[in-house]
Amino acid sequence: MVVSHSTPPVTRKKARKSPAKTKPTPGAKQATESSDIDEDMSRESLIQQSATSVEDDMGEASLPRASTVPSFPPLPASAISSQSLKSETRRIPIPPHRMTPIKRDWVNIFSPLTEILGLQVRMNVQRRCVEIRTSKHTKEIGALQKGADFVKAFALGFDVNDAIALLRLDDLFIDSFEIHDVKTLHGDHLSRAIGRIAGQDGKTKFTIENASRTRIVLADTKIHIMGSFQNIKIARDAIVSLILGTPPGKVYAGLRTVCSRLKQRAL
Known part of the structure; x- marks a missing residue:
């Protein structure tokens, strides 16, 4: 018995032809160089623009914004008169041991309040307090607070002449x-x-x-x-x-x- 071996056919690869290298012409070479230079310049300009924009943003964020100073015009006479028409009342309690001195010096107490500040004053004996109220003769806005401080100073034990200084000095x-x-x-x-x-x-x-x-x-x-x-x-x-x-x-x-x-x- 004879065994025969068959060999596969050998396939030869075709050699690819490399493209022929053509030497660029001087005009094409200059065109490519100029296009490369233009691209580099455009990239640099874009980088500079982005850097300047970032610096401007950071500078605006770091620097405080300029704020305009508000201007408040003076109140008209009508507004001041409307405020004076609205009466306000203040009640100052008097300690029991100061009721006798306040009765003795009552003339010296209500005279500055009515003449200097233009307030209405009365003494409530049952409640043991002095009640003061604004009137149409009150010209100063802080007159009620000054009058309350004056009466409170007398209630604490200060002399009337010393307490009057609260009305005259600020x-x-x-x-x-x-x-x-x-x-x-x-x-x-x-x-x-x-x-x-x-x-x-x-x-x-x-x-x-x-x-x-x-x-x-x-x-x-x-x-x-x-x-x-x-x-x-x-x-x-x-x-x-x-x-x-x-x-x-x-x-x-x-x-x-x-x-x-x-x-x-x-x-």
């Missing part, structure tokens, strides 16, 4: 605090603290008032000071140091230095 205030706000004292320690503030025959209190140009009312454990903001701070610091146990002589020395500085600033 930079006067009243500050109130208690001894327990500074230091918790009881019994004899509290009595000695009150004695240090008042002094013998009120000498220490008068010295603080004259040095700081204020008025002080010492009502049991409550202390009321009337004056300007800076002067109230000077008097309050002196009183706080006395409550904490500082000798009066040291407080006097501190008040002298403060008074000398105030005189130099005034000059």
Whole structure:
């Protein structure tokens, strides 16, 4: 038996012809170079434009926007007259121990309120309060608040002549605090603290008032000071140091230095 092997036919790959390389002409070469240069320049211009736009956006975001200053024209006379027609009432309570002084000095109390501020005033004995109200003669908008501060100052214990300064000056205030706000004292320690503030025959209190140009009312454990903001701070610091146990002589020395500085600033 004869076995015959058959070999597959060999297929030859056809060789691909490579395209003939043609040398570019000088005109075409210049055209391609110019097109490349134009593309590069357009890319650079686009990059610069995007960078400038980003910088402008960042600059606008970082810089605050210019705001226009609002202008408020003065109110017409009709608006002011309409406000004055609307009456407002304020009720100031009076402590029981101040009812007798307010009855005694009632003429000196309601005269400034009616003549200077043009308010209507009455005393309600049953409710133990003073009621004040605006009228057609009230010309100032803050007259009601000034009148309430004046009556409240008298109710706290200030003299009438000292309280009238609240009506005439705009930079006067009243500050109130208690001894327990500074230091918790009881019994004899509290009595000695009150004695240090008042002094013998009120000498220490008068010295603080004259040095700081204020008025002080010492009502049991409550202390009321009337004056300007800076002067109230000077008097309050002196009183706080006395409550904490500082000798009066040291407080006097501190008040002298403060008074000398105030005189130099005034000059």
